[in-house]
Amino acid sequence: MAEITSESAAKEPASEASAALEAPPLKTTPLHDAHVALGARMVSFAGYDMPVQYPSGILGEHLHTRSSAGIFDVSHMGQAFLMGPDHATVAKALEALVPADILNLAPGRQRYTQLLNEEGGILDDLMVTRSADEAEDGVLMLVVNAACKEQDFPHIAARLPENMRLMRAEHRALIALQGPKAAEVLDRHCGGAAVMPFMSARQMSFDGLACHVSRSGYTGEDGYEISIKSAHAVAVWSALLRDAAVKPIGLGARDSLRLEAGLCLYGHDIDTTTSPVEAALTWSVQKRRREEGGFPGAERVKRELADGASRKRVGLLPDGKAPAREGTEIQAKDGRKIGTVTSGGFGPSLGGPLAMGYVETPFAAVGTELTLLVRGKALPAKVAPMPFVPNRYFRSPAGAS
Amino acid sequence: MSDTKFTKDHEYVRLDGDTATVGITDHAQSQLGDVVYVGLPEIGKAVTQGGEAAVVESVKAASDVFAPVSGEVVAVNAELEGAPSTVNEDPLGKGWFLKIKVKDKSEFDKLMSDAEYQDYLKTLS
Numbered sequence: 001m002a003e004i005t006s007e008s009a010a011k012e013p014a015s016e017a018s019a020a021l022e023a024p025p026l027k028t029t030p031l032h033d034a035h036v037a038l039g040a041r042m043v044s045f046a047g048y049d050m051p052v053q054y055p056s057g058i059l060g061e062h063l064h065t066r067s068s069a070g071i072f073d074v075s076h077m078g079q080a081f082l083m084g085p086d087h088a089t090v091a092k093a094l095e096a097l098v099p100a101d102i103l104n105l106a107p108g109r110q111r112y113t114q115l116l117n118e119e120g121g122i123l124d125d126l127m128v129t130r131s132a133d134e135a136e137d138g139v140l141m142l143v144v145n146a147a148c149k150e151q152d153f154p155h156i157a158a159r160l161p162e163n164m165r166l167m168r169a170e171h172r173a174l175i176a177l178q179g180p181k182a183a184e185v186l187d188r189h190c191g192g193a194a195v196m197p198f199m200s201a202r203q204m205s206f207d208g209l210a211c212h213v214s215r216s217g218y219t220g221e222d223g224y225e226i227s228i229k230s231a232h233a234v235a236v237w238s239a240l241l242r243d244a245a246v247k248p249i250g251l252g253a254r255d256s257l258r259l260e261a262g263l264c265l266y267g268h269d270i271d272t273t274t275s276p277v278e279a280a281l282t283w284s285v286q287k288r289r290r291e292e293g294g295f296p297g298a299e300r301v302k303r304e305l306a307d308g309a310s311r312k313r314v315g316l317l318p319d320g321k322a323p324a325r326e327g328t329e330i331q332a333k334d335g336r337k338i339g340t341v342t343s344g345g346f347g348p349s350l351g352g353p354l355a356m357g358y359v360e361t362p363f364a365a366v367g368t369e370l371t372l373l374v375r376g377k378a379l380p381a382k383v384a385p386m387p388f389v390p391n392r393y394f395r396s397p398a399g400a401s
Numbered sequence: 402m403s404d405t406k407f408t409k410d411h412e413y414v415r416l417d418g419d420t421a422t423v424g425i426t427d428h429a430q431s432q433l434g435d436v437v438y439v440g441l442p443e444i445g446k447a448v449t450q451g452g453e454a455a456v457v458e459s460v461k462a463a464s465d466v467f468a469p470v471s472g473e474v475v476a477v478n479a480e481l482e483g484a485p486s487t488v489n490e491d492p493l494g495k496g497w498f499l500k501i502k503v504k505d506k507s508e509f510d511k512l513m514s515d516a517e518y519q520d521y522l523k524t525l526s
Contacts, residue, residue: 001410001411001412001425001429001457001464001465001466001467002410002464002465002467003462003463003464052461053434057434057435058434058435058459058460058461059434059435059437059460060435062460252434252460252461253460255461256460256461321438321482322438322440322458323437323438323458323463325463345460345461346437346438346458346459346460348437348460353438375440375456
């Protein structure tokens with residue numbers, strides 16, 4: 001038996017020989033010892049020694065998150081503060097790098113966007129949060145991918161005007177709490193968390209410990225991301241774990257949860273060759289930015305918005321039970337190659353295989369019948385709407401947000 | 402009397418007469434995690450020692466299962482298609498993958514015994 005595809009959570013290109021010679025020691029998060037004590041299987045991911053699963057296993061962890069609540073250590077991700085004299089100045093500087101409308105981001109609100117290169121390719125995807133605190137006008141919080149942070153932060157810092165700076169939050173941990181019971185669980189520690197609107201953020205106190213909480217995540221469920229000083233990470237993690245509704249969830253289930261939710265994994269579903277239009281992320285490019293441009297690759301994005309992109313990211317549902325993994329060739333019914341799977345596997349909540357990938361645009365309509373070439377066998381599949389399982393993000397009562 | 406041998410790729414093979422029952426070891430199923438799909442060969446397929454015989458997939462990964470001995474596939478465990486988790490629950494029993502009519506028993510004889518496989522596992526951790 002030998003592994004022929006591996007989980008995206010543990011994909012490392014180095015061969016054993018070069019790893020032994022060149023690989024620097026793995027970094028650890030402030031929760032590393034807690035993972036080991038819980039019996040986690042640790043893997044190398046983006047230079048960190050991270051839990052891919054705990055003893056209950058990926059399937060159980062995935063289903064628990066969808067039925068109750070799970071906590072994820074995402075402290076490897078890159079957190080930073082972008083600071084300037086006022087919001088307009090800071091927004092303008094960031095808008096020169098991303099296609100989202102940052103200027104009209106209200107205090108305490110969060111937005112998903114992408115760092116683009118001059119060709120409109122995606123350097124990374126990130127969350128941007130405007131501080132809710134009036135005394136912090138001109139502060140944006142950024143959360144970028146772990147594997148990209150060493151490139152992203154210098155890229156941003158090098159493009160700032162003199163009156164602005166980027167401060168990396170090196171000594172902060174990040175804990176995600178996700179699932180239908182996340183709100184009631186967190187509200188017991190952070191009063192008021194349950195009524196926060198989706199994609200909002202604020203400073204809070206977690207049992208007396210200062211933290212920054214956003215209502216967002218990477219699972220398709222209601223939930224939060226809690227940014228806390230590294231020194232307090234174990235206290236927050238342990239307090240949440242003491243709740244009977246909460247279990248620890250590793251990178252394996254994080255990947256299957258986000259795939260069912262139709263969310264992109266950087267380096268797989270999006271990269272420097274894919275544009276936001278090709279990636280079906282045009283919802284994250286607000287109207288003002290489409291009209292005004294002024295971001296890297298704006299010409300390509302505008303052209304693709306007007307004329308359509310030549311390829312598009314779509315959801316794929318194989319007819320049978322065999323999963324189609326990343327790299328699987330996608331063919332038209334006549335056998336011509338029309339695309340490639342970028343993420344694929346088994347959806348525990350869906351109860352079957354699922355995938356996403358890029359296809360030539362004429363084949364991107366939902367319901368289009370395609371063929372997936374899995375280990376030399378042509379397996380029928382259909383283009384499917386995403387998310388694969390319904391999102392259950394928190395919706396405030398009408399008018400409340 | 403049946404005899405069970407093991408490969409470095411974590412397959413087991415149990416020989417009864419000239420019929421070899423093939424599956425993956427308890428170590429293998431534990432490393433894989435929850436099995437969600439098993440791809441089995443067609444009956445009558447000729448397999449060669451070390452060649453691909455089946456596929457086993459967990460949530461996170463797909464792995465080849467290699468033929469521990471050469472011969473012809475004479476049976477497959479079709480129950481795994483509807484209940485792949487049997488591989489986790491009973492890998493050496495109900496979780497078997499396929500049966501091979503063995504060509505050359507000397508291939509079997511050269512594989513690891515249970516004690517040798519347990520020693521081999523110790524070298525991996």
